[in-house]
Amino acid sequence: MTAAVHPQPASEWPDVHGRFGPYGGRYVPETLVEPIEELERAYSAAQADDTFLSAFAHLLKTFAGRPTPLDFAARLTEHLGGPRIYLKREDLLHTGAHKINNCIGQGLLALRMKKPRVIAETGAGQHGVATAAVCARLGLECCVYMGTEDMERQGLNVGRMKMLGAAVTPVDSGSRTLKDAINEAMRDWVTNVRTTHYLLGSVLGAHPYPRMVRDFQSIIGCEAREQILEAEGRLPGTLFACVGGGSNSIGLFHAFLSDSGVRMVGVEAGGRGTHLGEHAARLAAAAGYTGARPGVLQGTYTWVLQTDAGQIATTHSVSAGLDYPAVGPEHAWLADRGRAEYTAVSDEAAVDAARTLSRTEGILCALETAHAVAELIRRAPTLSRDSAVILNVSGRGDKDMATLARHL
Amino acid sequence: MGGLERNARTRIGRRFDELRHAGDLGLVAYITAGDPSLDATSRIVLAAAEAGADVVELGVPFSDPLADGPVIQRASERALKSGATLSGVLDLVRTIRQQSQVPLVLFTYFNPVIQLGLDTFATRAQSAGADGALVTDLPPEDSADYRAALRSRGLDTIFLAAPTTGDERMRLIASVSSGFLYVISRTGVTGERDALAEELPALLRRARAATALPLAVGFGISMPGHVSVLGGLADAAVVGSALVAEVERACSADEAASNVAARIRVLKQAGLRGMSRREAAAAERGSET
Numbered sequence A: 001m002t003a004a005v006h007p008q009p010a011s012e013w014p015d016v017h018g019r020f021g022p023y024g025g026r027y028v029p030e031t032l033v034e035p036i037e038e039l040e041r042a043y044s045a046a047q048a049d050d051t052f053l054s055a056f057a058h059l060l061k062t063f064a065g066r067p068t069p070l071d072f073a074a075r076l077t078e079h080l081g082g083p084r085i086y087l088k089r090e091d092l093l094h095t096g097a098h099k100i101n102n103c104i105g106q107g108l109l110a111l112r113m114k115k116p117r118v119i120a121e122t123g124a125g126q127h128g129v130a131t132a133a134v135c136a137r138l139g140l141e142c143c144v145y146m147g148t149e150d151m152e153r154q155g156l157n158v159g160r161m162k163m164l165g166a167a168v169t170p171v172d173s174g175s176r177t178l179k180d181a182i183n184e185a186m187r188d189w190v191t192n193v194r195t196t197h198y199l200l201g202s203v204l205g206a207h208p209y210p211r212m213v214r215d216f217q218s219i220i221g222c223e224a225r226e227q228i229l230e231a232e233g234r235l236p237g238t239l240f241a242c243v244g245g246g247s248n249s250i251g252l253f254h255a256f257l258s259d260s261g262v263r264m265v266g267v268e269a270g271g272r273g274t275h276l277g278e279h280a281a282r283l284a285a286a287a288g289y290t291g292a293r294p295g296v297l298q299g300t301y302t303w304v305l306q307t308d309a310g311q312i313a314t315t316h317s318v319s320a321g322l323d324y325p326a327v328g329p330e331h332a333w334l335a336d337r338g339r340a341e342y343t344a345v346s347d348e349a350a351v352d353a354a355r356t357l358s359r360t361e362g363i364l365c366a367l368e369t370a371h372a373v374a375e376l377i378r379r380a381p382t383l384s385r386d387s388a389v390i391l392n393v394s395g396r397g398d399k400d401m402a403t404l405a406r407h408l
Numbered sequence B: 001m002g003g004l005e006r007n008a009r010t011r012i013g014r015r016f017d018e019l020r021h022a023g024d025l026g027l028v029a030y031i032t033a034g035d036p037s038l039d040a041t042s043r044i045v046l047a048a049a050e051a052g053a054d055v056v057e058l059g060v061p062f063s064d065p066l067a068d069g070p071v072i073q074r075a076s077e078r079a080l081k082s083g084a085t086l087s088g089v090l091d092l093v094r095t096i097r098q099q100s101q102v103p104l105v106l107f108t109y110f111n112p113v114i115q116l117g118l119d120t121f122a123t124r125a126q127s128a129g130a131d132g133a134l135v136t137d138l139p140p141e142d143s144a145d146y147r148a149a150l151r152s153r154g155l156d157t158i159f160l161a162a163p164t165t166g167d168e169r170m171r172l173i174a175s176v177s178s179g180f181l182y183v184i185s186r187t188g189v190t191g192e193r194d195a196l197a198e199e200l201p202a203l204l205r206r207a208r209a210a211t212a213l214p215l216a217v218g219f220g221i222s223m224p225g226h227v228s229v230l231g232g233l234a235d236a237a238v239v240g241s242a243l244v245a246e247v248e249r250a251c252s253a254d255e256a257a258s259n260v261a262a263r264i265r266v267l268k269q270a271g272l273r274g275m276s277r278r279e280a281a282a283a284e285r286g287s288e289t
Helices: A029-045 A050-064 A074-080 A099-111 A127-137 A148-153 A155-163 A178-192 A211-215 A219-234 A247-256 A329-336 A347-361 A367-382 A397-405 B003-008 B012-024 B038-050 B070-082 B086-096 B110-116 B118-128 B145-151 B167-176 B202-212 B224-229 B239-251 B253-274 B277-288
Strands: A021-025 A071-073 A084-088 A117-122 A141-147 A167-172 A196-198 A238-242 A265-273 A292-297 A299-305 A342-348 A388-392 B026-032 B055-061 B104-108 B132-135 B156-158 B181-184 B217-220 B236-239
Touching: A021 A329, A029 A050, A029 A099, A029 A178, A029 B012, A029 B167, A050 A099, A071 A219, A074 A084, A074 A347, A084 A219, A099 A196, A099 A211, A099 A247, A117 A127, A117 A178, A127 A141, A127 A155, A141 A148, A141 A178, A148 A155, A148 A167, A155 A167, A167 A178, A167 A292, A178 A196, A178 B236, A211 A247, A211 B012, A219 A247, A219 A388, A238 A247, A238 A367, A247 A265, A247 A329, A265 A329, A265 A367, A292 B110, A299 A329, A299 B012, A329 A342, A342 A347, A342 A367, A347 A367, A347 A397, A367 A388, A367 A397, B012 B026, B026 B038, B026 B070, B026 B217, B026 B239, B026 B253, B038 B055, B038 B070, B038 B086, B038 B167, B038 B239, B038 B253, B055 B070, B055 B086, B070 B239, B086 B104, B086 B110, B086 B118, B104 B110, B110 B118, B110 B132, B118 B145, B132 B145, B145 B156, B167 B202, B181 B202, B202 B217, B224 B236, B224 B253, B236 B253, B239 B253
Parallel strands: A084 A388, A117 A141, A117 A196, A141 A167, A238 A265, A238 A388, A265 A342, B026 B055, B026 B236, B055 B104, B104 B132, B132 B156, B181 B217, B217 B236
Antiparallel strands: A021 A299, A071 A084, A292 A299
16 A cells, blocks of 8 residues: 555535534634635645645655554453454654644645745644654744643653754743644734745644645545455444544544444543543533533634633643644534544543553553543443454654653 | 715714714724723723723733734733623623713624623623624624624624735625724734834725725824824724733823823824815715715
8 A cells, every 4th residue: 555645535524614514614813814715725726736646645655654554453452352453553653643644735735825934833742843844844934832831741842843943932821832822823823924824733723724634634544444444354343533623533533434333432631620621621521521612712613611701711631732622623513413422531541541552562652642542441341342443543652751751 | 875874873983974074083992801900991991082082992801812912912811810701891881881972892802702692792782882893803704693693783893804805805894894994904913013014005095995984993003103194094093002001001090091091192183183174075075976
């Protein structure tokens, strides 16, 4: 198998207004509307342009290292007594996470739109590092916004971004995490919009970002679907992925949406409790997490953790990449329709799961990924012993060593 | 003209009619509500109206003000810390209205309005005595329900036009706006700047060609020189961060009110000198034909 262009899975969503059912849309200051329309036109044209698509496929293969393996986790399977667990190894990609898929796509788009400058936000630092690497590769100027709390807990990635030539701008407002980094990136964008492309890292923000980032990430599921059919001769029973904004999960899920027998489980950050402020679980109300309602944050209408008066709440997670009060609008729509289910696991369960995966499979995964691992471990006894499941290892855990060291 | 008749329904439209007749450039004053307390805001707004502000925009504090620069970000944080909510700001409108007929616009991000409910927001705004609203992150395309809720209560819906807005879109924005059209002077967030954007006159001519609505120009306007050059090009200047910075610097609500009032007097004077009576008369004749 090669990283050749995979056909996009047919999707009726979003509609022409950028809506996934009631969710999505384009709630941005007027200054950004026409530039976003320009981006939408450029993206549509690029999708129909073989030159663009082959440049994308080429960089995914030679620069990022696609395709990534689908790795049978024999010892974890044995440890849990089934199901048959397959790991989609996005952690093996260049820069260490799935983020690079989207960065290559949008970086090429920035070149195409003749925008010499790229800005990005980052939480865990993985999107920032991937953006910095792609910008260096393509000769684009790069500025990354990062909350000061995140800079503290992901110091390694700050150094990597600087080494790759990016300017890292600390953001000291609000909760000093991902949400505030996005606010600051949007302020930069509204100021420098004529020369600058905002390389948003997840399936968030105004239309067309949720669709565009999903499309660039859908390579994960396209590969995984072919790989599982080859390995097992059948489709998996369940997919597991963590959900911050939701790009690695939508990337895995999307190719399987019309396979009605495939269940999909998105795992949010349960943090240290179920009350507002203690977690970052937007769609896991069924699991007892409170404080989320539909609302508008940073360009899109979706489920948002907020106060009764509509102020955005602070969130908590041991994992910087999941520590965000809103979820991608397509996930909200999948949840409404019952096509995917969403739950959350605690900080503690995630750290335990990271340890288990490390010791059974020799894979030190990111704390974000560890949330999905924890849910898989929790559900394993309820799943058919002979069924196959795929878990997306969205990233590797080197960046989390400072946090994990406290739990050794 | 339809646009002007529609304006005449609210205090905003009537005030702009008066300004056009007199040939004066109007002054729109933005104040973050609840900074440092709703009681202080009430005193500041009354002082601003007394000093000559033609319209007052009450900024509803929001946790994530992504269109605002550092001055208004800090003001929003102080206001939220003091417990201000959209509901509290609507009560503030009622308090102010009992003492002043100054036109009042609620200037907000969309999420607090959604959570209160569009109909509740419009009903309470109307009953408290507000004249209109402006939602920073609500473009015309997604605003049908919002506009229906406000218009049915006789409230103006003010939208923003930006330097990146093309001519066709400018007409779309004007068609959903009432009261006035808020023209953003330059790409960027709110905040004081030394000079106005060079592209501003061309932008205002494009806006003028798109609509008969009054044009109010904001973002980066803080000095008398900024205001006086707008004469003949626009109907009003919007001053925000410069006033909010006065509130931030002041040691008490009384000092804030008197410093804001002093600033407004200076800016208003610059506006009076900016547009000659003859230009105003020409504009008036133009709008009648």
